[in-house]
Amino acid sequence: MNHDYQKDISGCGLTGLISKKRRRVSGSSIVKSLCLMNDRGNGLGAGYAAYGIYPDFKDFYAFHIMYDDAGVRFSAEEYLKNNYHIEKIEEIPTCPVKAIPISPLLMRYFVSPLKDRLVGDTRPDDFVVSTVMKVNSEIEGAYIFSSGKNMGAFKGVGNPCDIAEFFKIEEYEGWTWTAHTRFPTNTPGWWGGAHPFTLLDWSIVHNGEISSYGINKRYLEMYGYKLTLLTDTEVAAYMLDLLIRRHGLSISMACQALAAPFWKNIDSKETDEAEALTALRQIYGSALLNGPFSILFGHANGLVGINDRIKLRPLVAAAKDDVVYMASEESAIRAICPSPEKVWSPRAGEPVVVELEKK
């Protein structure tokens, strides 16, 4: 047997930053940070999400859609035209990269739901979610991979640097960024399976594996979510939408549902808090994410980092001026912020919640 082989030992890598004062930062920073962790992935997926990048269209939902072929585009656009006012249609700007010989057709639409389609008390956000679920599950070969306002996800199969070059990430400016390099373990490495996973303004990058995927998926399906992207991380994005936007939980409460404290820790709390946490675990037992994870999730008003309850995946945070950084490795932060004022390791299950300052 040959033991003299080069084995690449990897796990996914993630990084993110947020300027609390909404200073728009060029994508070149996050690219530099992610590329330092290039070896954590294996070239089968990388991606970026940014907030504040479409100021001229900030009141429209920005749909990023990938199509397997031009024929599919026709069906999807028919559906969009019947349901949305379309302010602008364009190809997502890309640049030919040698390492990415094939890619789906990538289109961008700035849209708002037609008034007469919002029947009863359906809100525009609900309508957009139903559109994403419908297109992704019913129009074969079409995937809406980004659907928020003034934000966007850019992702595909490739290394972090190649995907950045392909999508011209350095040309975007945003106040919150997340990024991910992928080492797929249990599911295929395909364009839709790259991170970030998004729905409305929620975007998720994730290192680890969600072994409760089946339970989470069945729970979400009861609320009309359809899981089509063949990757465990998808449940986290939809779960946040359900818990925070639809059920009205605060971000910290939602985090306590996803990474619920152990019963022995609940028992050691004061009565009121113990009762609240018990209720949360009972009601949202199916929202618990089991298995190892570190997750960054971006949203319209901030950035959150969270680990599983026993910290089975790495997460480091740092701060300088009004910017907070979080990444799988401290060196990925130092690559773009060599002298942070503070560097710390978030504790297991305790989220780092960073909010943008009010405008």
Next chain:
Amino acid sequence: MLEINAKGIYYRDLNAMIREAVAKGEKEIVVKGVNGQYYIGDGLVGNSTITIEGVPGNDLAAFMDGPTIRIKGNGQDNICNTMNGGKVIIEGNAGDVLGYGMRGGKLFIRGSVGYRVAIHMKGTKKQSPTIVVGGTAGDFFGEYMAGGVLILLGLDAEDGASLAGDYLGTGMHGGLIYVRGEVDPNLCGAEVGIGEMDDEDRATLKETLTEYCKDMSLSFDDVMKKDFKKLYPASLRPYGNLYAY
């Protein structure tokens, strides 16, 4: 002395340069501008001293057997995995899973450490590994510990704050953990005994901490001003009867 500027150098190239220098008999190597390069000092033998300026990447000093590495900043994860001999000194903080299965040598950290430090550390009759943490530690400190000595100082911790996290010494069946301060028994599993120091313990601490304080430019007398508690395996063979009843 050899000085290497590691800025922007890929980890494989950097490690090849260090290896080559050690093979040529270089005793003192200073590596500047390190940021994130993996596997520094892995499997390295001999008695060279390597000083690292910056934050080295994961898996530093894995399987190392002899050299001394001093990191003049923070360390990341998985340092001293299965290390057999030598010494690693970290002047800042360090991450998770340090000293995994470590079987010899020393790991001295001035600051605090993350989760699962000294997991499954082990010793033999011939050699015993030692880890000293100057700050505080995350959960699972000394989990499944099978041998060696683990010392937690909590030098900059506030009075009354817990120095270790939950699951302290869980599954421990060998070795000793010394904590400078009180230990909450609720953090430990049933297999962990909490006891007072005896003369042998004091001798171990004196020898190890004298060296630690010298390396870190600390006052030994100041460090010894507080009392220590000793954690030991309450049973050497907790599952000895599992297959033999």
